[in-house]
Amino acid sequence: EPEVTQTPSHQVTQMGQEVILRCVPISNHLYFYWYRQILGQKVEFLVSFYNNEISEKSEIFDDQFSVERPDGSNFTLKIRSTKLEDSAMYFCASSGGGGRMNTEAFFGQGTRLTVV
Template sequence: EPEVTQTPSHQVTQMGQEVILRCVPISNHLYFYWYRQILGQKVEFLVSFYNNEISEKSEIFDDQFSVERPDGSNFTLKIRSTKLEDSAMYFCASSESRPGGSTPLHFGNGTRLTVT
């Protein structure tokens, strides 16, 4: 079964540094997402992406975050200047149809980001 793959599995960075989290969505999917889960808290929506642009974002997704689909396969999340509170598990997901449609999201294994 095709999978969403995320790299790296664990990233440690210093406060103020830029990080790029990488994802390869399922190849025929058109909608891409980033979620995060701070330890002990719920999975929170960050952003959705379709047709090379952001279709929806949460209040968490402020100016320090950006997403990009640099080529036909990768989908990246960049955090420009990391803060301690950015430490979390970041999940990438993809789906065939738009949010609210009839197909579910498929999630990657996540990248654990630790900001020191």
């Protein structure tokens, strides 16, 4: 069964460092997303990406964050200068189409980011 894969599963980084979280969405999907879940809290939307550009972003997704689809398969989230409060589980998701969250979104296993 197709699945969304994320690497690494766990990343520890020092405050102020840049991190890149990587995702391979399901191959025929058109919409890609990043969400995060701070420990013990709700899953929060960060950004959606469609047709090689950001479709929507939340207020969390400030200038420190960027996304890219560098090739036909990978989708990345970059945090330029990490802060302690960026520590969270980051989930990549993809959906097939229909736009505006009209279909199921499939999530990866997540990358646990720990900023020290």
